[in-house]
């Protein structure tokens with residue numbers, strides 16, 4: 145179908161292992177990828193928490209004890225930072241990935257972004273009410 | 279403003295250099311001068327062997343793409359004065375093999391574009407004799423943005439996925455597929471999806487988003503790719519849930 149191509153000799157540049165540290169956007173991207181590990185960690189941690197609650201008062205107390213150990217505190221603090229990064233960056237990407245139309249007009253990205261934060265606030269408020277008040 | 283600016287230009291002369299090397303030049307700094315003007319000045323006044331591509335000088339032909347201070351840019355649309363007091367680092371477009379100086383081998387890109395079948399595909403036998411396809415302004419608007427691509431390949435130079443895995447079909451090709459998919463006259467989205475649903479297709483993309491930031495024509499290839507992923511995922515779910523006869 146296509147015309148034959150002549151291959152010219154050329155120099156192939158190498159990409160270093162640390163290609164992502166020199167540029168802010170690449171660095172943020174790699175951090176966002178890395179944050180998935182902490183998302184997974186929190187899922188596991190939540191499951192452990194649920195198991196502890198189901199396991200009765202003693203298991204629950206042990207879980208709380210362990211949660212205040214310095215190591216876990218550090219891991220969870222770092223994890224939370226990555227989780228925030230994960231949330232903020234993915235929210236920011238949503239309007240780029242989705243085209244929503246309402247009444248024939250494209251919904252502006254800022255509106256979609258705002259809607260996500262509102263949804264996050266509502267869900268958080270509900271969970272807070274569920275855990276603390278109910 | 280100083281009256282001159284330093285340009286550090288990467289040179290690669292296969293007969294002289296075993297690898298690309300930076301060479302320093304000094305060019306006049308004028309408000310209306312672009313990086314391309316600086317290169318042309320070097321070629322005219324200092325070293326006529328300096329090789330680079332350009333044609334239109336007005337951001338239309340897409341041939342003058344290079345990495346300027348590490349960012350993929352159209353050199354005819356990038357002003358020297360924005361980099362004062364310098365130096366301005368000019369390198370061949372990242373992620374492509376270098377043929378000579380600032381000229382890269384674009385064979386791979388040229389082979390990738392036709393893979394997404396970037397033409398109007400019909401499932402009927404309508405010919406020009408039957409009349410033209412009518413399209414409303416809204417139908418035009420649906421794909422117009424994706425039709426603005428000038429094949430400058432800046433998005434490929436900005437994409438680390440393409441840099442690490444040259445088999446990835448890449449941003450502009452996927453945006454081009456979207457351009458035809460969204461065209462009301464086209465019926466070929468199924469055929470294009472078959473190409474793009476592969477590993478080297480949309481799933482290669484990890485949404486770095488740099489392609490969209492560097493695109494001089496606001497094509498938004500990153501957006502096109504994510505929309506394609508949604509389409510591909512829907513197709514996979516359909517294929518999983520529906521018996522063969524009911525699909526499409």
Ligand code: SF4
Nearest residue numbers: 427428430431433493
């Ligand atoms: S999508 Fe933009 S950056 Fe990529 S080739 Fe087309 S015009 Fe250039």
Ligand code: FES
Nearest residue numbers: 334335340342354
């Ligand atoms: S020379 Fe044509 S786009 Fe720059």
